[in-house]
Amino acid sequence: AGELPQKSRHVEAARNSEILRSLKPGLVLLGGQVDPEVVPKWEEAEVSPRLLALALGAAPPGHRVFAEEPSPTLCYMLTGGTTGSSKCVEVRHEMALHEVTPSLGPEDRVLQHTAVLWAASALGQVDIALAFGATLCICDSLDQETITEHRATVLGTVPSALESLEPKAVPSVRAVFTWGEAMSKVLAKRWRSAELQVLELLISTEYWLCLFCEGEASIQGRSIYRAVAGADVAVLTSWEVPQLKSDPGFSGELCLRGPMVTAGYRGHVGSNLLPAPDGGPPFFRTNDLVSLVGRCPWGQLRLEFRGRSDQLVKVAGQFVDLSEAEARMAAALRPAAAASNGELSEVVILPAPASVGPSSGVAPAAHAFVSASSGELRSSEASRFLSLARSLLPRGAALHLLTGQMPK
Template identity: 30%
Template sequence: MDVATDPVSHGYVTLRVRMSHAKIKKLAATSRTTFHMFESEQAVQVSDNIIEQPARSNFSERHLLLHQLVERWVESDPSSVAMWFDGDELTYGALGAAADQVARHLRAAFGVGPDIVVGLLLDRGLHLPVAQLGVLKAGGAWLPLDTLYPKERIARQLADAGARLVITTTDLADLLPRSVPRLCLDDPSSMVGSFSTPDVSSSDGPNPDHLAYVIYTSGSTGTPKGVMISHRAAVNFIHNAVELFRLRPADHIVQFTNPAFDVSVFDFFAALGSGATVVGAPREVLLDVDALQELMIEQRVTVADLPPAVLRLLDPAPLTDLRALFVGLEAFPAALVNRWRTPEREFHNGYGPTEATVTCVDYLCPPEPLDSPPPIGRAMTNHRCYVLDEDFDLVPVGAPGELFLAGTGLARGYLGRPDLTAERFLPDPFSATGERMYRTGDMVRWRADGQLEFLGRTDRQVKIRGLRVELAEVEHALDDCCGVSQSVAVVRDQGSPQAQLIAYVVAAPGVSIDTEEIRVELMERLPLHMVPAVVFELDRLPLTAGGKIDHARLKSMATSTSGHGVAAEPKAGF
């Protein structure tokens, strides 16, 4: 094995050297008795909080592909409703037939097969699960594209992923670069001859380690990174979700999450993988609290994955059919749980980065009232959680440390980024079979009851209304704006429903900048949730005594500023 060129082996060597160095330092700094006591404490920690984690399950679906979870319901119950959307219905039989047609065309006309990426640029509707399932049955992996993204960002993601084509509709096709092949689902001529092409169940199809989908997340280097999720990881997550919520064909699951984000995998495939019904609606309905409430009542929604900001606005009393909530994305107070949790309605606090396939840690809140925010819980089946210090040693119960995740749900890595993959996906030193662990960047601690408590971040990644944002990516985009020489992005009211992204910019010498124009320019480059709500111009950025940018001072200034529009901060004092 060539250690110099293999990023995984290089990461392994680096990790082992750092761990050995840390052990030597500790041994030199303490007596032999103290050191052995420390090792004993670590062994207890392993026993209490890792071995007892839900380790492995011999579930029969481990060798299945994601679309095969749906196909069994297509075959066994074709007349049942797979999805309801704005008054229209799609049965499992119709879903299977339409997906087969798409899959045949993708294979015959575009050569789609294992690990071939196919972009999906589609509005919400019945065609979304058809396209997802069609790509999977062709052997490929889908790449969701947000229809509200700027053209430039869509083009960058498609190029970075090497997408073979994009499935879209005629009204959205203009958002694509002209050179990108496309398949328009609303154009009958697009798939002429599809029925005569070979059957989609081919011997050269994917295996569980091939890609099911790729989803891009905000990147600290200024470039979004594509997270590669395999069939094995996705099937494991759906299996866990079906078991956790005891999903069955009678369930109705609301499809709330933006399809470009990974929580939508729960909305669609937890439902379709259990014979349940996906309940969908246009974006304007989902963003209208009264309309969403009425939708959930009329369609008798039983299970929902909703962000805390939305739950705060809904009334739980009329939602008598709602038996389970899957809530996450950001921290929330005990009062929210107490308002929604009843003996008949479960409230789950779910945690998990995209790199661990939607959710890998869960806490079922008790029916008794809470007096503090709930913990994030324990590892789900086939996952492991380690809380480590900076030397990659396990920390004692109650001590803060960084959360590392291991198990079946880990992504394959970042598409086309072996360097970043080696940095975040490290060899698991507690595994005897050469597995990996993912470095989350989240600070946590074990509670005495064996539950994980979230403490914060080790870096500058933040959440804005539940959406992951790397502040460095925002700053890269700001620095590229005309006339800007320096920039800093901070969050005002972080962790609250009022959280806002704030930017401070310094103009290049002799240049006059317009903060409104900067926001307009950013809207052409970034998703809307990453565009600062306010841009302030400064003469210069405040510095600490050590000469570094004073982020604490900027955060304090953002908190004390009440303006919500684009404005110029007074320049005196900087």
């Protein structure tokens, strides 16, 4: 957290306060480089001194530090910090144990480079190694020198982190797992042409290994994912009267259940869970939109990822709330337009259609449309207005300035 930019530290402070509020831990370990700004106030968390004493080993006679019964819970992870709505996810042992691939073994070396601030990614890298008895190489960066030094054979990371690497420069690598954001056609072709196994995973803190893509894409260029064995996939086709469908041809919100899916959020009983029509365990609603396009020869569903069902888009592994960005841009641009003898009509930011990116590179994550009268465009303040608009633009978004009414 000490390495976070100044504007992101209030987000991390809020996340840490939520951890103390919801979990009430008895012991908190802090790294030596943690900035004081992100450390929450202990008195607000109502942490029990007795629990703290137990955690430190000063247990009074007759007290047990560990639970007498085994717990299905492996750990808790906080998610949604970048969206302003943090939730505490219950991660169970079976989620970590559900790893399926035939090609990894003890001879492999998995690079663990992600900071624990991104808990799901960090633990995912650890889990890949633990699942197959491979060597875990802990480091603090993902670059050619680090990969070569550790002779890493397996990388797990967001696609944007692979942009600066050349597959031929890291010959020890034979398998790459990506997650967190879409992989462009250009980047995927570069890594797959080196005869590497590249698996694009559709995962989150709430659901682990369940859907993967090996490069198959639809006519529109969207990734086609396959479900692993044990993953039950369905789509919610109606929100007013919930209807779950699991047959090819249906589109809707992706819903999942299985050993790799969380049992829910701590303190939010039933949140994002949908009763199953077969009377079995409930399905988890992911907020992702998909189309069921067919089945594999062994019966597992194939699906096309079509984007989010809300106004969140992911850029460099972090969610950006487009509705919040809209409001922020409109509030700042309206007085700027008035000062230029113009008038701001509307600001609309839309997520880009889900795809693996155009042939020329990575597609914008979103498109921002600013509709204004032409007054400020003819004034001496035009360049200042445009500069302000660009500075407020979410990272990875394209800016479109319209001089007429916004098309509907």
